[in-house]
Amino acid sequence: MTLKFELDLAIENKFREMAMKKYGYQKGSLLSAIKEAINQWIQQQPQDIPKVDDPFDLIRGSLSHLKGKMTSVELQKEAMELWAKKFS
Template sequence: MGELKIKVADGIELEFRKQAMLVFGHKKGSISVAAEQAMKNWVVLETKPATPIESLRGVLKHVKKSSVELQHELGKMRAERYSRRC
């Protein structure tokens, strides 16, 4: 297991400690667990996808329609918008 020694502003340290204790309790290792979780989240946010397609994967996972159904729906929306112009 790796070990880091870092320096942060006093205000940030105090807020981090308070939040870690609220979430993980007043027990040994709670600050380490919170710091590890924060670092994992930061790595995920800062990791750039290799291609633009990879950044889109999973974005529409919650949509229950197929891609063909979405295309047909988009065609209808465009047709309605065009008919309103004319």
């Protein structure tokens, strides 16, 4: 499986530095550090997260009162804020 993502340059540089110090300056050190970081993140999350077949069902209708009052960009921002409040 492949994941692609962008990091802030300062975070990326610090991550690379720490990964190479811990795992050595060879091929695979970043992968080892990424696996460790993801596993630690998974362990820190609550284990009782309910399974959701369609995540849109969780927020469907939440923004209906705003229909016609906001642009699509504003609605998207509002949806992200609602999602963050509800699930964080």
